[in-house]
Amino acid sequence: MYKKIEFSEKFPLYTKFDPLVPVRCITPDIEGCIHRFFDSSPISPSGRFVGLTSLRDETHPPLPGDLADIVLVDLETGEQRIIAETAAFGTQLGAQVQWGLSDDELYYNEMNVTDWTPYAVRINPLTGGKTKLDGTIYMISPDGKTLASPCLRRTELTQGGYGVSVPIGHLPLNSHASEQDGLYLTDTETGSTSVQVSYRQIVEKFPIYNNPPYTGGAFYGFHVKWNLQSSRLMFIIRYRLLSGGKNWEMPTEIFTMNRDGSNLKLAMQMLKNGHHPTWCPDGEYITQNRIMDDGQMHFVRYRYDGKNLEILSSKIGSGHPTLHPDNKHLVTDAYVYDSLSFGDGTTPLRLIDISTDKELTLARIRTKPNVEGTLRVLRIDPHPAWDRTHKYIVFNACPEGKRKVFIADMSKLLAE
Numbered sequence: 001m002y003k004k005i006e007f008s009e010k011f012p013l014y015t016k017f018d019p020l021v022p023v024r025c026i027t028p029d030i031e032g033c034i035h036r037f038f039d040s041s042p043i044s045p046s047g048r049f050v051g052l053t054s055l056r057d058e059t060h061p062p063l064p065g066d067l068a069d070i071v072l073v074d075l076e077t078g079e080q081r082i083i084a085e086t087a088a089f090g091t092q093l094g095a096q097v098q099w100g101l102s103d104d105e106l107y108y109n110e111m112n113v114t115d116w117t118p119y120a121v122r123i124n125p126l127t128g129g130k131t132k133l134d135g136t137i138y139m140i141s142p143d144g145k146t147l148a149s150p151c152l153r154r155t156e157l158t159q160g161g162y163g164v165s166v167p168i169g170h171l172p173l174n175s176h177a178s179e180q181d182g183l184y185l186t187d188t189e190t191g192s193t194s195v196q197v198s199y200r201q202i203v204e205k206f207p208i209y210n211n212p213p214y215t216g217g218a219f220y221g222f223h224v225k226w227n228l229q230s231s232r233l234m235f236i237i238r239y240r241l242l243s244g245g246k247n248w249e250m251p252t253e254i255f256t257m258n259r260d261g262s263n264l265k266l267a268m269q270m271l272k273n274g275h276h277p278t279w280c281p282d283g284e285y286i287t288q289n290r291i292m293d294d295g296q297m298h299f300v301r302y303r304y305d306g307k308n309l310e311i312l313s314s315k316i317g318s319g320h321p322t323l324h325p326d327n328k329h330l331v332t333d334a335y336v337y338d339s340l341s342f343g344d345g346t347t348p349l350r351l352i353d354i355s356t357d358k359e360l361t362l363a364r365i366r367t368k369p370n371v372e373g374t375l376r377v378l379r380i381d382p383h384p385a386w387d388r389t390h391k392y393i394v395f396n397a398c399p400e401g402k403r404k405v406f407i408a409d410m411s412k413l414l415a416e
Contacts, residue, residue, distance in 0.1 A: 002047030004411070005392060010078025014406060016399065017346070017364035022409040025399075026050060026073050030080050032058050033071055033405045034094050034396050038320035038383040039225055039278045040139060042394055042405075044103045047387075048076050049125065050394070051106050052405055053094025059371045061091055061378065062165045064116065070097060070108055072125045073405075083125050087111035088118040088136075088152070091378055092161035096137045100188065101144035107137050107188075109152065109164065116170035118152050120186060135186030135193025138223070141230040146259075147186040147193075148233055150221020154181065158222040158238040159247040160377040174218035177203040183224060183235045183261075196261045197235065206266055209239075213251055217241035222252065227283035232304060233257050234267070234279060234286065247375075254286070256304040265305040274300075281325040289317035299330060299352070312354045316340060319350070320383055324390055328355045329414065331393055333382035336368045349384060349395060349408065362393075362408055370401035390414075 007024055014023040027033040032055035035042040042050050050073040057066070070084040088109035089095040095108040104124045110132075111118050120137040123130045138149035153171055155163030174181055182198035199219040203209045209219075223236040235257065238250040254268040254277055267286060268277065274290030280301065285308075290300045297317035302309040312330065318340050319333035330352045334340040341347045345368035348361045367380045380403060382395040391411040397404060 001045075001388060003389065005043070005047050005387075005407070005409075006076050007407075008074070008076060008078030011075075014363070014365065014399065019363040019408070020360055021362055021413050023363050023365075024407050024409075025404050026075065026407055027052065027054075027071070027080055027405045030054055030069075030071055030082075032056060032068075032403050034092075034380075034403055035383065035385065035394050035405050036093050036097055038276075038322055038385050040098050041385050041387045042097065042099075043075075043387045043392070043407075044099050044106075045101060045388070046103050047389075049074055049103055050405070051097040051099060051108075051125070053089055053097055053108075054082070055089075055091065055094075055403065058369060058378065058402060061160065061373060062089065064165045064167045065113055066165070068095060070095060070106075070123070072106075083128065084108070084110075084121075084123060084130075087113060088164045090156070090161045090163055090165075091373075092381065096139075098137065098140050100140065105144070107140055107147070109136050111164065111166075116153070116166040118164050120147055120149075122188065131191070133186055133188070133191040133193070135184050135191075137186070139226055140188070141226045141259075142228055143230040145188055145230070147188060148196075148224040148226060149184050149186070150224055150235075150237075151181055151184070154220045155222065157240050158220050158250065160375060162222070174199070174220060176214075176218050177209065178218065181221075183221065183233065196233075197255075197257060197264065199237070202237075202255065202264070205264055209253075214239050216243075225277075225279060227279040228281055229283040231259055232279075232283060233259065234277065234304075236277065256286075267302070267304055267306045276320050278320075278322055280323050281327075287312070287321055287323050287330070289319075289321060299332075299354075313352050313357055315350075315352050315357065315359050320381065322384070322386060324386065324414075326414075328353055330354055331362075331384050331386070333367075333384050333395065335381070336379070347382070349382065349393070351413075362410075365397040365406075366399050366401070367397050368401075369398050369403065384408075
């Protein structure tokens with residue numbers, strides 16, 4: 001485990017609005033870059049490299065067959081280079097670029113455009129050698145052994161930008177609770193994949209999902225998340241009517257389970273009064289935003305089985321919250337149209353000390369892109385993500401209207 005990142009002088013400091021901590025742009029030479037999500041670090045195990053997706057066109061959502069680039073950034077030398085291309089990506093999470101256990105293992109998704117089947121690839125970014133796996137990657141277990149994923153073709157039915165784009169004739173549709181679809185696990189050593197838990201199994205254990213509002217449509221996978229210990233999975237699913245509908249109106253459910261699929265629990269039902277759950281560092285609890293009885297959106301925490309729900313702060317909940325292992329510091333962002341934004345396209349990178357209920361604005365930066373697209377599918381979410389040492393935060397922004405990736409150095413602030 002690295003202790004400190006050595007940044008090249010080629011990465012310019014972001015100084016607008018006087019950031020509270022050093023903030024560097026690590027993609028000054030390549031447009032359209034995004035890191036994956038707020039629950040995984042794009043920084044390699046050694047702390048030297050960063051794996052990203054670069055959208056070739058920031059003006060429209062990808063059509064089937066459109067390509068994006070896989071980018072490797074060398075934090076030590078400042079080099080930014082394209083190492084692969086892919087047709088299996090979305091505007092929000094890119095090609096799901098993530099590291100394995102070493103700098104020799106970088107995972108992402110590619111597409112077989114003959115039958116429009118996505119699949120995961122493990123590339124050695126230093127040599128270019130690639131290995132094809134049978135399943136797809138949404139999130140890799142921290143121990144590097146297993147990829148977890150929903151069906152990425154179907155994920156586009158839950159919300160645009162999170163899955164992959166395929167021709168409509170190759171988009172499989174479910175009927176209520178499919179026995180063939182669900183949460184997929186792929187062995188990174190053998191490449192083999194299988195359905196770990198199907199929607200049929202979920203409904204059989206929780207019969208409430210045979211009753212309204214869970215009629216006239218089907219369940220589809222939205223997010224899959226490993227805890228830090230690689231011992232539990234979170235599976236977030238949505239119920240989509242056959243007639244379609246807006247994603248924010250779809251019933252959204254959070255389930256947890258052991259790695260082997262046992263101990264299936266309903267952690268939170270009808271997530272439409274909240275959003276963006278993720279594991280706490282202890283692997284037992286979950287944080288998210290949730291509207292509570294006072295009508296305000298709060299940062300909350302609860303156990304994997306839904307018990308022990310508590311409000312973490314009086315501060316307004318927003319964005320993509322994650323908790324530091326010290327159980328004191330919570331970092332999050334805010335949407336451009338939130339009440340917390342500044343009204344000019346800039347938004348805050350927020351740090352809340354839940355032990356004192358104090359808040360700091362780490363940086364104020366533009367996150368409204370030149371083009372947001374229909375349903376804002378081209379919006380830029382910062383997705384602030386702690387690195388492995390929890391001393392740095394990686395996030396997306398667009399100071400000049402086009403996508404860039406930044407790293408905030410939190411080491412001195414957290415040491416105070």
